[in-house]
Amino acid sequence: MTRTTDAVVVGSGPNGLAAAIMLAGAGLAVRVIEGAETPGGGCRTAELTLPGFRHDICSAVHPLAAASPFFTQLDLPSLGVTLATPKIAFAQPLDGGRATWLAGSVDETAGGLGADAGAYRRLLGPLVRQAPLILPDLLAPLRSLPGHPLAMARFVLSGLPPASLLAKRFRTDEARALLAGAAAHTMLPLTAVGTGAFGLMFMMIAHAVGWPVVEGGSARLVDALTAELAAVGGELETGHWVRSLADLPPARTVLLDLTPRQFAELAGPALSARQRRSLERFRYGPGVCKVDLALSGPVPWQAAACRETGTVHVGGSFDEVARSETDVNAGRHPDRPFCLVAQPGVVDPTRAPAGKHTLWGYCHVPPGSSVDMAARIEAQIERFAPGFTDLIMARSVRTAADMERYNPNYVGGDINGGAATLRQTLLRPTPRWNPYRTALPGVFLCSASTPPGGGVHGMCGAGAARAALADLAR
Numbered sequence: 001m002t003r004t005t006d007a008v009v010v011g012s013g014p015n016g017l018a019a020a021i022m023l024a025g026a027g028l029a030v031r032v033i034e035g036a037e038t039p040g041g042g043c044r045t046a047e048l049t050l051p052g053f054r055h056d057i058c059s060a061v062h063p064l065a066a067a068s069p070f071f072t073q074l075d076l077p078s079l080g081v082t083l084a085t086p087k088i089a090f091a092q093p094l095d096g097g098r099a100t101w102l103a104g105s106v107d108e109t110a111g112g113l114g115a116d117a118g119a120y121r122r123l124l125g126p127l128v129r130q131a132p133l134i135l136p137d138l139l140a141p142l143r144s145l146p147g148h149p150l151a152m153a154r155f156v157l158s159g160l161p162p163a164s165l166l167a168k169r170f171r172t173d174e175a176r177a178l179l180a181g182a183a184a185h186t187m188l189p190l191t192a193v194g195t196g197a198f199g200l201m202f203m204m205i206a207h208a209v210g211w212p213v214v215e216g217g218s219a220r221l222v223d224a225l226t227a228e229l230a231a232v233g234g235e236l237e238t239g240h241w242v243r244s245l246a247d248l249p250p251a252r253t254v255l256l257d258l259t260p261r262q263f264a265e266l267a268g269p270a271l272s273a274r275q276r277r278s279l280e281r282f283r284y285g286p287g288v289c290k291v292d293l294a295l296s297g298p299v300p301w302q303a304a305a306c307r308e309t310g311t312v313h314v315g316g317s318f319d320e321v322a323r324s325e326t327d328v329n330a331g332r333h334p335d336r337p338f339c340l341v342a343q344p345g346v347v348d349p350t351r352a353p354a355g356k357h358t359l360w361g362y363c364h365v366p367p368g369s370s371v372d373m374a375a376r377i378e379a380q381i382e383r384f385a386p387g388f389t390d391l392i393m394a395r396s397v398r399t400a401a402d403m404e405r406y407n408p409n410y411v412g413g414d415i416n417g418g419a420a421t422l423r424q425t426l427l428r429p430t431p432r433w434n435p436y437r438t439a440l441p442g443v444f445l446c447s448a449s450t451p452p453g454g455g456v457h458g459m460c461g462a463g464a465a466r467a468a469l470a471d472l473a474r
């Protein structure tokens, strides 16, 4: 007898799979429908350059997975996932062979910040001590009541000033650049409200759990999720692009691992003009241009700290990073872009043949850009690691426009499922009390466009699954 479907999940990114696991774990018959030939969305690994060189196509560094209540309860090691955590969470080279870095405890990092040691301890110390209370609230919808209001209030007060103002607490290039690199993950000008809070959150997570990569590649996380889904009875179908909600198999509930724009397209006339307008108000952020390189050896960073970390923020001083983000948000392609670089081989020798390395790097670009920034990214790395370009054996480049072709969730190349503005941090995707519900009864959004936003943590999927289960229980 054919099994009837209780829940359909469209899209098998980390959030779609997290939602499906929670629904199937609650006893529902779940079917995940994925358009691409392989599951995983932004969490896949492939030989993009040469045989034996395994590159993370999208996500590579997983502090959010390490901090995520969803992944913690899943017990990743029992599912064959090893998080390889470098001693230095992230580093940022500065001119003159110097670098700034975040490693281990607040005291250890403060020790590398000279005259700013005290200011760093005062800013990060209390937050890191309370990280176990604060992080679960940051990885939940911010419009729900925090579990630990006092700890959360301290975090909000500390992170209220934009990164440009927070940086004024510091006197050294090192401390200011460290903050800039963490805050620039938002893709916003560093004068924007919210950039301070995001910067502090990434630094707090780095002290609390580190910035690991997944041994063997990010796809191992998705292998674990699909194995868990099968174990709880869920089904996964790949190679099936959903064009309309009307084409879905009948089900009691539907969860969409899609952004608001795609939801509006798939829903078609089921949405009123007013409901459609509400979705159209959702704002996407800048795009990224990404380069993957096969290297004949490790990157010859001048600064030792950059050789010992998996993540290098490349862009120089606070002012240079800030200028790069301002340019991108004004529609310009920076000549000297701020680049996010991962070198997983520092802690995971399985990524490339013996002695060789992979390098993952991207910079922010205006939305929809088809400009190839590889030469500018490589020039920035060469600036701090002379001789680097001589090591390049092969490269693969994806512009922002390519990103969207690869995965329609990356609208204009925006890898975070929507701009990280203050409004959208608090009220993404639309200002409903329950952020996962849509205007269509029984239809939920579960992608990174919902709280808590972009990154591989599965918490958007977990939140949407809880909302769907609550509705079904009524």
Ligand SMILES: Cc1cc2nc3c(=O)[nH]c(=O)nc-3n(C[C@H](O)[C@H](O)[C@H](O)COP(=O)(O)OP(=O)(O)OC[C@H]3O[C@@H](n4cnc5c(N)ncnc54)[C@H](O)[C@@H]3O)c2cc1C
Pocket: 010, 011, 012, 013, 014, 015, 016, 017, 033, 034, 035, 036, 039, 040, 041, 042, 043, 057, 058, 059, 060, 061, 062, 063, 064, 065, 240, 241, 242, 243, 257, 258, 262, 288, 290, 362, 403, 407, 408, 409, 410, 415, 416, 417, 446, 447, 448, 449, 453, 454, 455, 456, 457, 460
């Ligand atoms: C270059 C890059 C670097 C990144 N780096 C990091 C990082 O280091 N660390 C980190 O934590 N995060 C990183 N991210 C972000 C992270 O990958 C995403 O936030 C995360 O994957 C979002 O998960 P999701 O499940 O919401 O959506 P996605 O992972 O985007 O999954 C959506 C899925 O839905 C499918 N789909 C879309 N439309 C349809 C349709 N009509 N029918 C059927 N299927 C459909 C897609 O094929 C896709 O598989 C990065 C992303 C990119 C692109």
